[in-house]
Amino acid sequence: MSTTAALEHPIRKDIRIEGVLQALADPVRLRIVRAIADHGEIACGVLDLPVSKSTLTHHYRVLRESGVIHQRPVGTSKVNTLRREDLDALFPGLLDGVLAAPRSDS
Template identity: 55%
Template sequence: MSPRSSTTTPGRQLDHPAPADIRLEAVLHACADPMRLRILQALASDPATSCGKIGLVCSKSTASHHFRVLREAGVITQRYQGTAKVNELRRDDLDTIFPGLLDTLLASAAAEAERA
């Protein structure tokens, strides 16, 4: 396994899988939850967004769980900016490893939202 990369701010580190460690089953599992799909959609339209700006309707601990699942699967990166965590899709990595997957997931989520 490749070493894990991390985003650092003095005293604060978050582990992110290296591109070689991102697995399809982990990405699909992370994206299988409707709340996490909503996070993906929000980050696709606003690339560097703090957790609080996404407006999830759940407790703070549940939101933290969803962001952690996405980060550990390699779908997003998180970095501290002051006291906030800023989130970004790992679009370049995902498009290289799984061409078209992220666009397909986002299009499917949009179509599902229209049907509801």
């Protein structure tokens, strides 16, 4: 067995709108999602966010467990990408609408 724990990701059919909306409602998580959308993928810890490392880990976990992002281990970090294909299939226009909304962090 590997010493690295596998990251749990919901399969497409288990992604629920309630969880996605709750994940996207938090301003820090929304900034993370926007950064991933802007860059295609980002590693954990590269964004300058006003939260502790443990809180940031929590935010990434909420996004992953709700089905908004996919995380893959790369060395000692995790690289994050949006699950755009899954979200667009399940909730057409939701992600585009969220990303198009005016930014309060600018």
